[in-house]
Amino acid sequence: MNNPQTIFLILIGIITLKFLLDTVFSILNAQYFNKPIPEVLNGIYNEAEYLKSQKYKKENHRFSLITNTFTFVITLLFFLLDGFAFVDSIAKKFSTNTIGVTLLFFGIIFIASDLISLPFSYYKTFVIEEKFGFNKSTLKTFITDKIKGWLMLLVIGGGLLALITWFYQITTTNFWLFSWAIISVFSIFINLFYSKLIVPIFNKQIPLEDGELKKAIQSFSEKVGFKINNIYVIDGSKRSTKANAYFSGFGSQKRITLYDTLINDLDTNEIVAVLAHEIGHYKKKHIIYNLILSILLTGFTFYILSLLIGNTLLSQALGVQEASFHIGLIAFTILYSPISEFTNLIVNKLSRIFEYQADNYAKKQYNAKALISALKKLAKNNLSNLTPHPLYVKFYYSHPTLLQRILNLKK
Ligand SMILES: [Zn+2]
Numbered sequence: 001m002n003n004p005q006t007i008f009l010i011l012i013g014i015i016t017l018k019f020l021l022d023t024v025f026s027i028l029n030a031q032y033f034n035k036p037i038p039e040v041l042n043g044i045y046n047e048a049e050y051l052k053s054q055k056y057k058k059e060n061h062r063f064s065l066i067t068n069t070f071t072f073v074i075t076l077l078f079f080l081l082d083g084f085a086f087v088d089s090i091a092k093k094f095s096t097n098t099i100g101v102t103l104l105f106f107g108i109i110f111i112a113s114d115l116i117s118l119p120f121s122y123y124k125t126f127v128i129e130e131k132f133g134f135n136k137s138t139l140k141t142f143i144t145d146k147i148k149g150w151l152m153l154l155v156i157g158g159g160l161l162a163l164i165t166w167f168y169q170i171t172t173t174n175f176w177l178f179s180w181a182i183i184s185v186f187s188i189f190i191n192l193f194y195s196k197l198i199v200p201i202f203n204k205q206i207p208l209e210d211g212e213l214k215k216a217i218q219s220f221s222e223k224v225g226f227k228i229n230n231i232y233v234i235d236g237s238k239r240s241t242k243a244n245a246y247f248s249g250f251g252s253q254k255r256i257t258l259y260d261t262l263i264n265d266l267d268t269n270e271i272v273a274v275l276a277h278e279i280g281h282y283k284k285k286h287i288i289y290n291l292i293l294s295i296l297l298t299g300f301t302f303y304i305l306s307l308l309i310g311n312t313l314l315s316q317a318l319g320v321q322e323a324s325f326h327i328g329l330i331a332f333t334i335l336y337s338p339i340s341e342f343t344n345l346i347v348n349k350l351s352r353i354f355e356y357q358a359d360n361y362a363k364k365q366y367n368a369k370a371l372i373s374a375l376k377k378l379a380k381n382n383l384s385n386l387t388p389h390p391l392y393v394k395f396y397y398s399h400p401t402l403l404q405r406i407l408n409l410k411k
Contacts, residue, residue, distance in 0.1 A: 270374035280361025
């Protein structure tokens with residue numbers, strides 16, 4: 001590791017290995033598409049629905065192979081043609097200030113890669129999801145979502161990046177402590193106010209309407225000591241027919257959000273069971289544990305970054321002679337990715353454990369049968385894969401498979 005060429009080769013090696021691994025796992029998973037459905041899951045789909053779900057899986061598989069290969073080839077070309085040095089020279093033409101150059105540099109790279117991937121995300125929404133009856137998004141929503149996303153990234157991402165670059169300029173060796181602190185404070189803030197500040201930019205949320213459902217939810221929440229005014233309904237149907245529910249925030253800012261599509265698809269009993277699962281996440285303090293874990297991982301990442309960032313070799317490996325923070329950051333992100341692959345494994349494993357705990361809570365406090373029937377309906381309406389490859393589940397799934405969850409609930 002003492003000359004730029006070696007580091008360049010290591011970077012290319014990591015990118016290639018990651019691409020190959022993802023492709024192999026994806027193909028392995030596809031080998032399981034036609035496996036017989038486990039007996040417990042029989043009856044979720046009828047013949048026609050099952051054929052449709054098979055088509056949906058295959059189409060998505062093919063699409064992700066094409067997108068991943070395309071992205072890989074473009075990335076490789078960008079590295080081989082000294083793309084980073086080129087963008088660096090453009091950024092330096094427009095600014096002489098280090099923070100300005102860093103923001104321009106990442107801004108150009110982000111906008112360019114987002115524009116390149118735009119046709120793919122358009123195709124995914126308006127061709128694949130449309131064909132299978134999931135898409136409810138209009139072109140107008142699609143475009144305004146993009147613009148809102150860009151503006152949010154500009155303000156939040158740009159602000160944080162500017163701060164971190166500034167910390168590096170003024171403190172060098174200790175910059176990781178300051179950066180860690182600011183990112184931690186920011187994560188806690190976003191965790192608390194996500195539903196109040198970020199979600200309204202994209203969706204409408206309203207408190208549950210009066211009626212049979214509200215009554216049923218009320219009597220369950222009273223029983224377990226959860227305030228009903230923390231339960232909201234969101235207009236997920238604005239973009240997709242797929243249904244969901246999630247828990248966010250903590251303390252006075254805690255809330256459960258149910259998609260309007262979920263309320264349409266499930267009966268009262270099933271909705272209360274899903275709600276019981278979400279309350280389970282709250283009672284078992286999963287939000288807090290996830291937040292602590294992510295803050296610890298961030299600190300670790302910044303510490304490793306501080307050890308490497310000053311090294312001129314990182315910049316030289318990407319064709320830029322003098323050491324600079326933004327070029328070093330790119331090289332670091334790739335060098336660090338094998339470690340983050342590993343930490344992702346742990347995070348996913350933990351998330352699957354939490355899902356079992358929330359399911360067990362719903363089983364104990366409410367009704368396992370209702371939750372099983374809700375999960376089956378959701379799987380059917382989302383055309384879920386009932387037979388994923390076990391290795392694929394270990395690497396990529398944040399939730400246990402439907403089969404695993406039902407077997408656990410039936411225990
Ligand atoms: Zn859950």
